[in-house]
Amino acid sequence: MRRFLWCGMRDKKKGGLGIGSLMSKNRALLFKWIWRLSSPSSALWKSLIINLYKPDFENGVPTFIEG
Numbered sequence: 001m002r003r004f005l006w007c008g009m010r011d012k013k014k015g016g017l018g019i020g021s022l023m024s025k026n027r028a029l030l031f032k033w034i035w036r037l038s039s040p041s042s043a044l045w046k047s048l049i050i051n052l053y054k055p056d057f058e059n060g061v062p063t064f065i066e067g
Contacts (some may be wrong), residue, residue, distance in 0.1 A: 012018035019025075037046060037055065049055070054064050 037049065038057070
């Protein structure tokens with residue numbers, strides 16, 4: 001099942017889901033969240049993430065310290 005979902009783009013007519021590459025979509029969404037976290041704002045979700053995970057910003061990119 002995992003190979004079926006992560007194998008890449010497969011058309012519906014050929015038995016696929018027709019949703020494209022999940023790996024590319026996942027990477028794009030992760031970069032979107034990194035960009036949103038790096039941009040200046042005072043949104044509640046951002047303060048919650050910062051207080052919970054205490055990211056360290058290196059060159060404008062958040063890195064998370066475990067502990």
